[in-house]
Structure formats: structure tokens, C-alpha cells
Amino acid sequence: MNRRHCASAAITLVCALALLTAPVQAMAAPIPEPGPTTTAPPAAAKSLEEVRAEIETLYRKAGAATDAYNLAEEQAEKQSGEIARLTKSIADGEAKIAELKDRAGAQAREQYRSGGLPPGTQMVLSGDPSLFMDGLNQARQGQQATKGMLTELEQAQEDLETYAQDADLNRKKIEAGRVKQAKSRKSIEAQIAAAEKLESQLAEKERDRLLELEQDAASSAQAAWLSSGALQDINREASPAGKRAVAFATGQIGKPYVWGAEGPGSYDCSGLTSQAWAAAKRPIPRTSQEQWRQLPRIPVQDMRPGDLIIYHGDASHVGMYVGDGQIVHAPRPGRHVTLTGAGSMQILGVVRPDK
Known part of the structure; x- marks a missing residue:
């Protein structure tokens, strides 16, 4: 047993001397191979x-x-x-x-x-x-x-x-x-x-920057929509019922988005538009998809305030056109009823509740 310990100590001493006398080189720390009990390194952070x-x-x-x-x-x-x-x-x-x-x-x-x-x-x-x-x-x-x-x-x-x-x-x-x-x-x-x-995993500055990116994306889409000449012939007056609907919808600006809500303290997107037209004495379907399916469709160039713009290929969002290229809508959880560019999202089509 003593001879084995002496041999082991001698080998250790030789290796230590070799390391001390070898030229110094910059080397990265080795990355362990993932095994059954080893956690793989985290993926690169997303932008x-x-x-x-x-x-x-x-x-x-x-x-x-x-x-x-x-x-x-x-x-x-x-x-x-x-x-x-x-x-x-x-x-x-x-x-x-x-x-x-x-x-x-x-x-x-x-x-x-x-x-x-x-x-x-x-x-x-x-x-x-x-x-x-x-x-x-x-x-x-x-x-x-x-x-x-x-x-x-x-x-x-x-x-x-x-x-x-x-x-x-x-x-x-x-x-x-x-x-x-x-x-x-x-x-x-x-x-x-x-x-x-x-969103909660972001720092406060990152959350602020996230909102800026969201607004920039909407502004870029709106600018592209406007540059296409989409507003060139859109200058029609709202109908009397349309004016009442617009007045109701804009009166909700600042109220929070809550899914499934239809007022009076909060709204989701179609809850806002359906209640606005109910206030104008023109009941319409409750959901954006049914509004798209059931209400008369009109060309974008014939749009007037009070008309509803349906967004995305699945008709999952709706806003009310209020004129000057703007809509009032309830965007999503964490946001409030607001005005934004009508072209800030992918337009599927336009419907008119009082046609």
C-alpha cells in the first residue's frame, strides 16, 4: 500500500512540474458533453x-x-x-x-x-x-x-x-x-x-423598447398602406347610424382590453364594435368572424366612417373606421381601446352594418 501511494505521489509531482515549465497558452474552458445527468447549455437569447x-x-x-x-x-x-x-x-x-x-x-x-x-x-x-x-x-x-x-x-x-x-x-x-x-x-x-x-421576463427598458417596436411595425404597415393610394378615394360621410356608432366607439378610448368583454368597463375587439352598433340601434353579430360572414361586404375604396375593417386571414380581429385613415379598436390583452392606422394590420376586407 505504501509503495503504491509513493508511486502515485511521484506521478502527480512530475505532471505538476511539466505544467509549470510548459509555455502558457490561452485556452477556452472545455464544454462537457451532455449526458443523462448533464444539462445542455442554454440556447442563444432571442432578439x-x-x-x-x-x-x-x-x-x-x-x-x-x-x-x-x-x-x-x-x-x-x-x-x-x-x-x-x-x-x-x-x-x-x-x-x-x-x-x-x-x-x-x-x-x-x-x-x-x-x-x-x-x-x-x-x-x-x-x-x-x-x-x-x-x-x-x-x-x-x-x-x-x-x-x-x-x-x-x-x-x-x-x-x-x-x-x-x-x-x-x-x-x-x-x-x-x-x-x-x-x-x-x-x-x-x-x-x-x-x-x-x-413579456415579464424582459427588463423595464426592454419592455419600453418592445412597445416602441410594436408601434414602429404598425407605423411602417400604415405608411405602406397609405403609399399604395388606398385613401385616394375614401372621403365619404358617415350615415346617421354610423355617426352614432363612431361616437360610442371613440367614447370608449382608454378602457382596457379584456377577452370576452363587451362593456361597459372593458372590451375585446368585437365586443367594442358590436356594442357600438347596438348603441346605434343596429344589432350585429357578436364576433369578428360572424361580422365578416354575415354583414354586407364593400370595397375598401368605398369605405366610410362606421364601417368595420376585418383583419387577418382568419378574421380574428376587427376595428371601426373613423375617417382620415384611422380606426378605433381594442388591440389585445395588456392594451387599451385606442386609435391607430387602418392599414397597421393585414386587412381582410370591409363590412357595412347599415347597408
């Missing part, structure tokens, strides 16, 4: 512009999911209203069937009181020609009334069955909508949380 683009993508995805959530909510409200209407129809149908059954019972009781003889037999046995003719007319009227009552009863029963089936279908649609809403809500919250996490 602020890359972070901005990633945050924008996340918020756009959240916007699309918000549209799906709002649409499911709007459909659920309509279906709930339809169920209420059908429930009343079912109650009315049941009351009508009860009335018809009472009438049928009254006829049966009347026949019993007359001895149970058919009307024709009673008329023959009367021996009075005038009574016979009166009885014949009454019998015909009674037969027609009975036939009509039976037809009415059959129709009432068919209607009642249809109402019940429709109500059940609407309940199933509501349940499916709730499932869809839950999925959309989860997606919205995940996208927003991811975007907020990215």
Missing part, C-alpha cells in the same frame, strides 16, 4: 424583435380562440331563448290537447244522455218531418265538428312532439357549445399566459 413577433403570434391565437368562445356563448344564448319559446309552445300544446279531450268527453256524455242512439236512429224514431230535417242538419254539423276536432287533436299532438324534439336538440347544442367554450377558454388562457410570461 427583442423575435420576442415581439412571438408575443404577437400568441395574442393573435388568443384572439381567434376568443372569437370561438364568444360565438359559442352567443349561440348558447340564442338556443336558451329558443328553448324558452319551445317550452311555452309545449305548455300551450298540452293545454290545447286537454281542451280538445274535454270537448270529446262532453260529446260522449251528451250521447250517453240521449240513450246512446245514433243521431240518424233518433231522427227516424221521432216521426216528425220537421224535426227529422233539423236533426239531420245538426247531425251533419256534429259530424263535421267531431271530424275537425279529431284532426285538430292529431295536429296538436304532432306539434307537441315536434316542440319536444326541437327543445331536446337545442339542449344538446347548448351542451356541445359549453364543451367548445371550455376548450376555447383553456386555449385563450394558455396563449395569454405564455405571452405575459415572455
Whole structure:
């Protein structure tokens, strides 16, 4: 054991002397090979512009999911209203069937009181020609009334069955909508949380610079849109309803964006536009995608204040044109209702609620 320790110490001493007498060279510290228990070196930091683009993508995805959530909510409200209407129809149908059954019972009781003889037999046995003719007319009227009552009863029963089936279908649609809403809500919250996490990791100066980059990108897009001559023929006056809608929308400037909100303290993009047109007494669909799908489309060059500009290929954002190349809109979480250039985002098209 002692000889082995002495040999090991001698080898160590020789190596140390060799290192001390060797020429000095600049060398980088070796990078360990990643192994099962070794953490790989972190990836290169993203540029602020890359972070901005990633945050924008996340918020756009959240916007699309918000549209799906709002649409499911709007459909659920309509279906709930339809169920209420059908429930009343079912109650009315049941009351009508009860009335018809009472009438049928009254006829049966009347026949019993007359001895149970058919009307024709009673008329023959009367021996009075005038009574016979009166009885014949009454019998015909009674037969027609009975036939009509039976037809009415059959129709009432068919209607009642249809109402019940429709109500059940609407309940199933509501349940499916709730499932869809839950999925959309989860997606919205995940996208927003991811975007907020990215932004929270930035220093204060970087966050300020991020806002500048966001504004620069919007300004550049607006400048390119204007240089294309897009505003050359856009000088139309708003309609009376359009003026009321614009007044409402601009009156919300400074209020925060909150997904799913439609006022009065906060809005999402389509919550703002739908409430503005509701204030103008022209109800429109709740979501930007349905606004694009259902409202009349017009060429950009025919745009006037009050019209809605739909953005991005998936129609996931909307703003209201207010004139002079500007829109009022609720941008995204973390921002407030504001004015910005109409060309600051990718324009899908323009719709007019009061065409």
C-alpha cells in the first residue's frame, strides 16, 4: 500500500512540474458533453424583435380562440331563448290537447244522455218531418265538428312532439357549445399566459423598447398602406347610424382590453364594435368572424366612417373606421381601446352594418 501511494505521489509531482515549465497558452474552458445527468447549455437569447413577433403570434391565437368562445356563448344564448319559446309552445300544446279531450268527453256524455242512439236512429224514431230535417242538419254539423276536432287533436299532438324534439336538440347544442367554450377558454388562457410570461421576463427598458417596436411595425404597415393610394378615394360621410356608432366607439378610448368583454368597463375587439352598433340601434353579430360572414361586404375604396375593417386571414380581429385613415379598436390583452392606422394590420376586407 505504501509503495503504491509513493508511486502515485511521484506521478502527480512530475505532471505538476511539466505544467509549470510548459509555455502558457490561452485556452477556452472545455464544454462537457451532455449526458443523462448533464444539462445542455442554454440556447442563444432571442432578439427583442423575435420576442415581439412571438408575443404577437400568441395574442393573435388568443384572439381567434376568443372569437370561438364568444360565438359559442352567443349561440348558447340564442338556443336558451329558443328553448324558452319551445317550452311555452309545449305548455300551450298540452293545454290545447286537454281542451280538445274535454270537448270529446262532453260529446260522449251528451250521447250517453240521449240513450246512446245514433243521431240518424233518433231522427227516424221521432216521426216528425220537421224535426227529422233539423236533426239531420245538426247531425251533419256534429259530424263535421267531431271530424275537425279529431284532426285538430292529431295536429296538436304532432306539434307537441315536434316542440319536444326541437327543445331536446337545442339542449344538446347548448351542451356541445359549453364543451367548445371550455376548450376555447383553456386555449385563450394558455396563449395569454405564455405571452405575459415572455413579456415579464424582459427588463423595464426592454419592455419600453418592445412597445416602441410594436408601434414602429404598425407605423411602417400604415405608411405602406397609405403609399399604395388606398385613401385616394375614401372621403365619404358617415350615415346617421354610423355617426352614432363612431361616437360610442371613440367614447370608449382608454378602457382596457379584456377577452370576452363587451362593456361597459372593458372590451375585446368585437365586443367594442358590436356594442357600438347596438348603441346605434343596429344589432350585429357578436364576433369578428360572424361580422365578416354575415354583414354586407364593400370595397375598401368605398369605405366610410362606421364601417368595420376585418383583419387577418382568419378574421380574428376587427376595428371601426373613423375617417382620415384611422380606426378605433381594442388591440389585445395588456392594451387599451385606442386609435391607430387602418392599414397597421393585414386587412381582410370591409363590412357595412347599415347597408
